[in-house]
Amino acid sequence: xxxxNQTTTExxxxxxxxxxxxNHPEHGWGFAxxxxxxxxxGFWAIHLDSLLWSAGLGVIFCWLFYRAARKASTEVPxxxxxFAEWIIEFIDSTVKDSFHGRNKMIAxxxxxxFVWVFLMNLMDLIPVDxxxxxxxxxxxxxxxxxxxxxxxxxLGMALAVFILMLYYSFKIKGVGFIxxxxxxxxxxxxxxxxxxxxxxxxxLAKPFSLGLRLFGNMYAGEMIFILIATMYSAGLILGIFxxxxxxxxxIFHILIITLQAFIFMVLTVVYLSMAHEDH
Amino acid sequence: xxxxxxxxxQMVTFAVFVWFCMKxxxxxxxxxxxxxxxxxxxxxxxxxxxxxxxxxxxxRATDQLKEAKQEAARLVEQANKRANQIxxxxxxxxxxxxxxLKLAAKAEIEQDVNRAREELRxxxxxxxxxxxxxxxxxxxxxxxxxxxxxxxxxxL
Numbered sequence: 001x002x003x004x005n006q007t008t009t010e011x012x013x014x015x016x017x018x019x020x021x022x023n024h025p026e027h028g029w030g031f032a033x034x035x036x037x038x039x040x041x042g043f044w045a046i047h048l049d050s051l052l053w054s055a056g057l058g059v060i061f062c063w064l065f066y067r068a069a070r071k072a073s074t075e076v077p078x079x080x081x082x083f084a085e086w087i088i089e090f091i092d093s094t095v096k097d098s099f100h101g102r103n104k105m106i107a108x109x110x111x112x113x114f115v116w117v118f119l120m121n122l123m124d125l126i127p128v129d130x131x132x133x134x135x136x137x138x139x140x141x142x143x144x145x146x147x148x149x150x151x152x153x154x155l156g157m158a159l160a161v162f163i164l165m166l167y168y169s170f171k172i173k174g175v176g177f178i179x180x181x182x183x184x185x186x187x188x189x190x191x192x193x194x195x196x197x198x199x200x201x202x203x204l205a206k207p208f209s210l211g212l213r214l215f216g217n218m219y220a221g222e223m224i225f226i227l228i229a230t231m232y233s234a235g236l237i238l239g240i241f242x243x244x245x246x247x248x249x250x251i252f253h254i255l256i257i258t259l260q261a262f263i264f265m266v267l268t269v270v271y272l273s274m275a276h277e278d279h
Numbered sequence: 280x281x282x283x284x285x286x287x288x289q290m291v292t293f294a295v296f297v298w299f300c301m302k303x304x305x306x307x308x309x310x311x312x313x314x315x316x317x318x319x320x321x322x323x324x325x326x327x328x329x330x331x332x333x334x335x336x337x338x339r340a341t342d343q344l345k346e347a348k349q350e351a352a353r354l355v356e357q358a359n360k361r362a363n364q365i366x367x368x369x370x371x372x373x374x375x376x377x378x379x380l381k382l383a384a385k386a387e388i389e390q391d392v393n394r395a396r397e398e399l400r401x402x403x404x405x406x407x408x409x410x411x412x413x414x415x416x417x418x419x420x421x422x423x424x425x426x427x428x429x430x431x432x433x434x435l
Contacts, residue, residue: 022283039281047285054289058296065304072311074318088308107309108301116296147289152282156289163290 008230015128015226018047018150019142033141047150054147057119061112087115091265099269101276103168106269113157114265120148121218121257125250128225148218148260151211158211161268165206168275206271210264217260221253400432407431 006014013035020032022045032038038045068084077085091111099106123146135143147153169177181199182192228249231242407428 020281020283041283042281043283045281045283045285046288047283050285051288051292055292058292062296062299062304065300065308069304069307069311072308074311074315077315084308085312088305088312092309105297105301108305109297111305112293112297112300116293150285152285153289155282156286157293159286160290160293 011230012223012226014142015132016144016223017142018144019049019140020045021048022046047144047152049142049144050147050150050153053123053145054116054120054153057123057147058112058116061115061119065111065115087111094266095269098266099273099276101172101273103272103276105164106272109164109272110265110269113268114261117148117157117214117264118258118261120146120153121261123147124149124218124221124225124253124257127246128222128229146218146222148214149222151215154215154218155208155211157264158207158214161210161271162207165203165271165275168272172276206267210267210271214260214264217256221249221256224249225253396435400435403435404428404432 017035017038020038020041021030022032022038022041023029024032024037024041026040027037032041032045064080065084068081071081072085088111091114092107095107095110126145131145132143135141144150173180181203182196184195184199185191186195225246228242228246231238231245233239234242404425408424411424
């Protein structure tokens with residue numbers, strides 16, 4: 001446990017604090033030394049840990065699959081190539097099931113989302129204290145290694161998906177998209193404001209539910225891991241019990257992280273498919 | 280848990296990875312898979328074709344074997360026939376030759392007999408004369424009696 005003589009509350013709060021770099025109104029640019037510092041920095045700050053871990057995992061994903069793609073040939077595939085092709089086949093069939101338009105971007109997008117989100121979620125299975133402890137030895141006090149427990153990360157991806165949704169809606173439907181927003185449930189000019197309000201709420205709900213679903217699931221999972229971890233400092237019996245709990249939760253979590261990555265991918269494909277459908 | 284610039288940082292990172300995946304990963308892998316699929320389909324087709332070819336070749340081979348057997352049987356039969364014919368011919372030839380030889384021998388024997396008879400005739404005449412000479416103890420006029428003895432000899 002970092003810090004030695006913390007209370008349980010401090011321990012949990014410490015674990016939920018990102019490594020923030022930003023412009024503090026009093027101290028200028030620098031790392032936040034407390035949650036208060038981070039809050040004071042406001043919008044002009046970045047979570048270095050979230051960004052670097054997610055980018056690093058993305059690079060790992062790209063590197064692995066690029067290596068497979070470079071070696072791709074019509075010969076008998078071996079090793080990781082098999083695995084990559086299996087995932088690609090799986091993504092391809094999923095995308096073909098729910099997306100009927102023609103768009104070269106959707107399938108690679110789905111692959112990126114699935115593997116990347118899965119890798120980010122996978123960080124949840126690393127014992128919660130291990131990496132932060134290692135970083136604290138290097139003098140870095142805050143470290144959250146699961147990027148998908150950061151709403152910035154999940155909402156950032158959801159927003160990117162939202163931008164794509166808007167782009168393709170306008171590109172494919174043009175004026176039809178405006179009509180869809182204004183004349184949809186009640187096809188009468190007097191209802192335009194009501195329609196617009198309902199449709200815009202419905203539209204905005206998509207990216208927010210997309211991002212917050214992933215965030216909520218991973219945050220809750222992470223929180224349970226942290227709570228289990230607090231049992232280790234509460235005596236031998238509770239510690240052993242906590243060990244079993246952690247193992248059980250981790251095994252169950254394997255299902256959750258895969259499922260959440262899959263849901264994020266499928267919903268993205270479905271939303272973009274809706275953006276492509278011209279009524 | 281504050282919403283801050285990380286949001287946009289993540290959007291940019293996301294866009295970069297999607298672009299990379301779209302550019303370098305997806306097409307290469309799907310193309311290779313597609314090509315392999317075609318190759319396998321071709322291979323299976325070729326295997327089917329080869330199987331059919333094999334069957335055809337087998338039936339053809341069986342046919343040819345049967346034909347060859349029939350041909351061989353025919354040849355053997357022909358050869359047998361020919362052999363019998365040759366034997367028959369040889370027999371005939373031998374018979375004719377034997378006949379001829381027999382006739383020749385007969386003729387020769389006849390000739391010898393005749394010759395011996397002639398000789399004997401001559402000698403009998405001389406013998407008769409010599410005998411008569413001895414009996415008579417006188418010389419018989421050979422030329423006078425010659426005709427008588429010759430007549431006698433001719434009767435032999």
